[in-house]
Amino acid sequence: MIHAAFLIPLFPLVGFAVLAPFGRKLGNPLAGWIATLLVAASFVVTVLVFVALFRIAPAHRSVTEPWFDWISVDRLRVGAGLLVDPLSLTMASFVTGVSALIHLYSIGYMRHDEQFPKFFTYLNLFVFSMLMLVLADNFVLSFLGWEGVGVCSYFLIAFWFDRAEAASAGKKAMIFNRIGDAGFLLGIFLVFERTGSVQYTTVFARLGHVGTPSLVAIALLLFLGAVGKSAQIPLFPWLADAMAGPTPVSALIHAATMVTAGVYLMCRINPVLHLAPDAAHVIAWVGVATAFVGATSACAQDDIKKVLAYSTVSQLGYMFLAAGSGAYVAAIFLMLTHAFYKALLFLGAGSVIHAMDEDQDIKNMGGLAKLMPITGVTFLVGWLSIAGVPPFSGFWSKGDVLQNAWAVTPALWAIGAVTAALTAYYMGREYFLVFQGQRRWVEARPEASHGPEHGESYTARGLHPHDPTWHMSVPLVVLAALAVLGGLVNLPFHPSLVFLERWLSPVVGATLLQHHFSAGAEWLFALVDAALAILGVAVAAALWRKSSDRPALEPRFLSMAWWVDAAEDRLVARTGEALASFTATVVESRVVDGAVNGVASLVRTTGERLRRVQSGYVRSYALGLTAGVVVLLAYLLVRVGS
Amino acid sequence: MIGSAHLAGVVGARLVAASGITIPHIDYTAILPELILLGGMLLLLAAAALSPRPLPTEAYATATVGLATASLVTSLVLWRDVTDRGPLTTVAHSIDVDGFALFFLVTISCILVVAPMLGAGYLRRERISGPEYYVLALISGSGAMFMASANDLVLVFLGLEILSIPLYVLAGLDHRREASGEAAMKYFVLGAFSSAIFVYGIALTYGATGSTNLAEIGAFLARNVVTSDGVLIGGLGLLLVGFAFKVAAVPFHMWTPDVYQGAPTPATGFMAAMAKAGGFAALLRVFVSTFPSLRSSWQPVVFVLAALTLLVGAVVAVVQSDVKRMLSYSSINHAGFVLLGLQAATARGVAGSLYYVFTYGLVVLGSFAVVSLVGGSGEDRHDLARFRGLGRRQPVIATAFAVLLLAQAGAPFTTGFFAKLYVVEAAAAAHSYLLAAIAMGSAAIAAFFYLRVVFLMFSDAGAAAPAGEGATARAVEAARPAGIEPAGAAGGSWVPEPSGAVATMVAPVTRSAAADARSVSSGVVALDVSGEPPVATSPWILAGLGICVAVTVVFGVWPQPLVEFAHQATLLF
């Protein structure tokens, strides 16, 4: 059954291949259904392969499925093949599972969109790329998937490209990702240079011969790639802007799957990190800093999706904290549960946005819980889960991360713990502002209502918020269930309950620093975590249940995300622009243009000259031919003579 | 063929009795692919002559595709035999059926499968009836096959002629366009000239080594250390000129643009694919497997040829405004890449060249097929401007063309990428770094003109002209066909007298300099096309294009089988 693994990426690829040319003909909703069913089929295959892999003895649970030699030049041998092991399959299963649900949701969400088939074409291509990234057995093929998801992300952020903000957000995402990709590429080059291979298994087997400085460099370069893709400091601002894309895209790509690719990469290269602890510390500190900055920024956002975006940034920071602490299982555990509850929250937000007629400002909402019971309840589940309230899944996964951070240094734990409380707080703020309190949308409806980036003026018509169609609510319910129960895969109470850890141990076991505390310490950690979460929830309830206007709690530097974007804009973009304009006016026009135009005009004039030779007369051609013979024979004559 | 060979056998049996001649054993299965093509060709001719009503061109196309498929299957079966049991040599060692030959047999069969599909629609549109296109293609293919499996210089020469003469005729197939007749005439005269040089080369080689058989020549050279043999070297040089002419290597390329442009477009594609397949088959075999000991003499020559071919092909293509002519120059550029593999003269290099020839064959067939579609009835719309906005008007065709052009440019995920990669890699491995650098430089230059067409196709014509003009475009378009029809009908004046043909030599119509005068000096197409007649496709051409694109993409993503094939073919020399 493991040999069927090739079907996992094949189904979405088939979807893309069918929808790209015929999508328009298949139309709405058939195109969406085809895409959804293919991804669902992919999920089914993943589960089957998962089961098959589970039956193999743990020591042999790393199966390479080579397809063919893809590029072979000199020493470089790049194969195309899959690496089926517990890590890649765990990723693949939640990627396909969550994707299938979000595809289904999108059929409802996008049903009025003219570009309906195109949307699903991109989505299928995205799923294919993501699966290639995850399942590839070598760095190059992974990089291909990595670029593929980047491109799809660009297409999908800029899906409504006629909106200026969407188009520029797409560009921004692309550019930030390119910075990271450069690091990734350099990392691959260095890996190949040092180990002579790009195949994961071979590379890891040869790490013993690589010096520590090289390993640190490799780890940090690959981490730079991860920073770009997973929106860590300093490359996180694009993720907030990426919310200009359709909400299912935000849920799938910018919360559940693509942005976790960086974390996956870090877990994949765990043998490297193990041998380069300095790099691992960098990763942990960048992660925790991002978690804190993201969480504080989320506290002051008004856009329902931006709160979630910064929350994603923050949660990704937690995952890097875990990976940097050597707790890869915790990282994957959090990634898994995060995928459930964050996708759930985004889909809930999408449902709310639909109900509010495309208004995304939480200050204009309120009191929706009664009108949209399914959305309200599921969102509540999502909130409690992300907040880390026991027994929801977030409690277990976040607790796992924080414990391991403590094992590295208590400072990491402290920042993480504060961030955990903040998480509970800002999500509580969002929940109360949206679902509780007064129905501000009733009176605040006309002009002033919409978010700053919504230029189109509001038609003053009555809103009747209601729960969405079944396409949209089924995924909500399923994801809510998963968000509640997700913790079951790795319960800390007893060694027999840590399924995920045992499952992943063939991949990360050798390098795992997963710390196990005494039962008492574990209980203490759990209590503190729960207390922090409840504290956050309580503060949010106290402050935001009745009121929607507390400017003191929303300082501008938080709503501007610590001015990181602006600072980067000032420092990097402006200097870059100045440099660019200098280059454009001086270097480009004088030096480069001169060279390029010189070459171009050289080519052109040479071409024009050479073309004159083509007189069209047979006689001239014969003459030319003879001249060629003369020269050739003359050369041979000289050779023979000498 | 079979009949006459049998006759020879019967006569031979008597001769054996009379004078002790032993008729060489003929392994008919070994030459079955050629026999299928030639026999089928005769049947096709007979059917055309005997049928009371003229058969539709599609009937001939179907038959040709069938024959080519049969020869493809036979070649593959032979491939299996050869990989199992080693190369076959038959008919007094004149024919070598080894892996190398079979690779080309497969390549040629593939070209022959696709070419009729791409030609049928064109022939119907241009109202060229009769089986000639197909018959000539089949003969030409058999000639190329003989060149590929020939183990004797005489047979190489005959194969060359059997390959070339149908191509001359194909170039002149369209009577209505004078350019077509002129192309045929030019190709014929220069081809004859180069053939004469080639024969002279054979004569000198024979004089120097005492045999025309490649194996015997090889054995002779292995036995005798040749220190300074001017006759042999001279013969080698002249052979190289003959081949270089056939594969259009600079400076023996000058016929190419004129002939490619003048010939009917599907014939041009066929010509480019087939002549390169046959020419490179014999070139590689003769030089790499027979004259490896003289490598130090011919490698520098091939180096210069390759460098010139790469550069001239790319540089002159840049200034072309006519897509058909541009592709002609690009085919010269491609020949340079294949020469890289020859210059390396290593197993890797030869494998790279084989891969290149196979992939290029299908790519160029498809490319010219699209040009023939866009060229429209009468074949006068090959200007760059005609391709503007094709992506909107004909998304499928434009996408196919884009894929093929990207393959020619060497973009990843197409066969073109790996083709270029392997030959350049082989050149670098053989320490021809300068040549490898030149090749990459020329690929960069070439990318410009391929991508220009791609961008043009997908740039919105309406972006330049406001919406109002779009409406006028449609209005003009509606008005066009009335004016277009006579153009196709009165498209040319074929002067039937032989002297007329000579006249075209005297005052060529395709005065290339004049034709090129409307070049795009700034890279921007000046000609504004306000309306385009719809591109008339047919299922045949779509199927053919589909095959070309599918092969290009599938083996571009999954190159291993083809690479293995080429590699094994090289090992089974």
Add this chain to the structure above:
Amino acid sequence: MSAPAVLAAATIPDAVTFALAAVICVVGALGVVLMRNPVHSALALVMTLFGVAVLFVEQDAQFLAAVQVIVYTGAIVVLFLFVIMLLGVDRRERVLADTFRGQRVVALVLGLMVLAEVVLLARTRWTTGAHSVAGPLDGPGSNVAKLGRSIFTTYLIPFEVTSALLVVAVVGAVVLARRPGLGEPSGEAPDEADGASPVGPGASGPGAEAADAEAADAAGAGTAESTAGAGAAAGAGAAVTR
């Protein structure tokens, strides 16, 4: 074969015969090219072919020499003459016009250089005195038998494959000589070349295109209908000029 080589290996009478025959061949060949009257050219060709026949005799290939005379001079050149006569001998072509100044001189120089180079290359040592694969022509056995043996053994496949060449010659001749099919409207073509001659690639297209473009431009400010009219007019105009 080049002269010095033969000279080196041959006796004086052979050398003289070779030189004479070679001169006959070359003069004949020049005559074919230079004669203004096609009939004269054909006759000059006979001279060359005779010279070749003499060379065959000199190499003891009497049978080949006879075949050369009978087939080439007897049959093929006569066929040429028939065709020339049928088409009329009065046609003169200015084939020798230079495409650029001094072309003929350059051609002559290059041709002589090729010759010189081949001679110089051949001057160096022969590697082999090996006899041809068919065996020595002056050895035992008749000329015909040897030729037959050669054709039906060593060169069997080339001999057979030549038949394909003959087929393609027939097909090619039919294709190229056939007039455009009856009932196809190209009969009125010849005298239409009044500037809009479609013979040059793209020569007619751009003309018509420019007309259309002009029409479209002219009516750019007007309504779509008027443009359509103008376009139609331009199209019709183009059709009429053709």
